[in-house]
Amino acid sequence: MSTVSNVLNNPDRVATETRRRVEDAMDRVGYVRNGAARQLRGAPSRVVGCVLLDTANPYYAALARGVEDRLAEAGCVLVQCSTDVRADREAQWLRLLQEQNVRGVLVSPVSARVDHLTALRAHGTPVVLLDRAGANAELCAAVVDNVAGGELAARHLLDLGHRRLAYARAATPVPSVTARAEGIGRALRAARLDPAEALVEVRVTGASTDEVAREVVAGLLGHRPRPTGVVCFNDATALALLRGLRQRGIAVPGEISVVGYDDLDFAAELSPSLTTVRQPTYQLGHAAADLLLSEYHPHHRHQRLVFAPELMVRDSTGAPAG
């Protein structure tokens, strides 16, 4: 019995001949190692958890793929859970993952409060924050600089000559979405404009493209003076907005300029092609997984990895009319 165990875990301690005999006995009887029992004996878990706002969202799907690929190198698999931005679900998933003794969790937290995550870490489960840095570097984090992203988008519009902007954002107070608003405000102030006057926030609640289109267009056109440039918090919203504006016969970028966020595959192919902020999503996931795995090293120190977004200028933005 101990020889078999050695064949599996310390192959070099076993004579080649013996090892061979054990190995083909194994596949004669179809032996499969029992992970639960190993883990109970103290072996590190080979499962990592990942709690995201919505795993079907292409942004998170790409991020998760980055995570998955890095974990594969370490022989680990990834459990993916969606919260749909609900704190109760986040808590429930984290509990389940903790019970499964996962090797660690990557979390895109629903709210800015991360006490429960700090507690989870203190309890022995490594945690890496995504999209949101912890307050005092008490947790590892990997983020794209959303403030910078919002700033890039807004500055681009300001440079083109726009003076009244809108930000079409999800109604839920997701940290990354809020940070982009902050970046937009920063760009406005740098241009000596008062965000209270020069910026309209339009909140999107709809689920379908059509609903979103209606909401955003209504929010924009209902405002006087009408904004001439819009930053959308993601490309899906920009897509909906472009449709809504086309249906109303409003020219883009002639009457209104539109900036997206994410640079999904289709952004470059729309007509007009979409100016948008690209995020290094896959790399972010890869690096985050790397960070998580490194928590097992003896002298681990928490780190915050910050990735830079990049503005992709295309045809949906131009100088304002008049």
Place this chain on the structure above:
Amino acid sequence: MSTVSNVLNNPDRVATETRRRVEDAMDRVGYVRNGAARQLRGAPSRVVGCVLLDTANPYYAALARGVEDRLAEAGCVLVQCSTDVRADREAQWLRLLQEQNVRGVLVSPVSARVDHLTALRAHGTPVVLLDRAGANAELCAAVVDNVAGGELAARHLLDLGHRRLAYARAATPVPSVTARAEGIGRALRAARLDPAEALVEVRVTGASTDEVAREVVAGLLGHRPRPTGVVCFNDATALALLRGLRQRGIAVPGEISVVGYDDLDFAAELSPSLTTVRQPTYQLGHAAADLLLSEYHPHHRHQRLVFAPELMVRDSTGAPAG
């Protein structure tokens, strides 16, 4: 000790007062159940595995979300693995999942041969096939009828008057992609055309949109007589093709009609908007998970669930010139 166990597993056998005492002792010390130990004692695993061609692909992301939601109802989580259409990876992931004693696996198999999956099932791990029905119903399967999908797309073009078609497909012999080719052939024969003459297959190997665009356009234009209608095996390829044709100044649908596959969010928003075959992806995942969970019922019989695709007619298709 057994009382504690009962509080967790048979709460009604314990007096309310005692239960309460146990419960707050638990959260005073921060007790967390050990899943590995439970499982070792025979509790059913709460982890389900899912091995897909590429988890970052929006098609699979939506499918996985359907799976995830159904599993959540049963208190289970989903591990997602990507094979990138490589048989060795598929085998490796399945092995790992088997060692983790997962409750079951959903697999979108790399090849038509599923012996290893039948063997896995025989060994005690429930298996549900995705995108591919097993030969003799020896495994559960949930599929969208890809033959019907290919047929829908081709018949639409034939009805418009096209007589020379192309099929732009992934070079790898993925079952679902091949089935669509079969459907196209069937539609051609139904219209009394010989697929050998009336159909060109263009194989796509590129990874980036630009490469794909080049390949497909070259494949199409290099053929005499030139096809007037193209079915793409997915929307991403159609997107690339539209770009390629636009760059060459070829009118869609004026000179060439294009049909996509998947009906991703952006399909309706392109210019021209994309005629494409919609698949009930989320529902497929949901139903597949349901099937998997049902394997635990005593009198389970393997079933094959077939979902119907739907043609979304938009502006990228029209009557051929001349």
Place this chain on the structure above:
DNA sequence: CTGTTAGCGCTTTCAG
């Protein structure tokens, strides 16, 4: 209701 006990499959240690 509480305490005791056995044992799930594995790794580790120690003797032979």
Place this chain on the structure above:
DNA sequence: CTGAAAGCGCTAACAG
């Protein structure tokens, strides 16, 4: 190299 034994945390069965 092989055999024996302990114990990871839990559940189930049973006696008090």
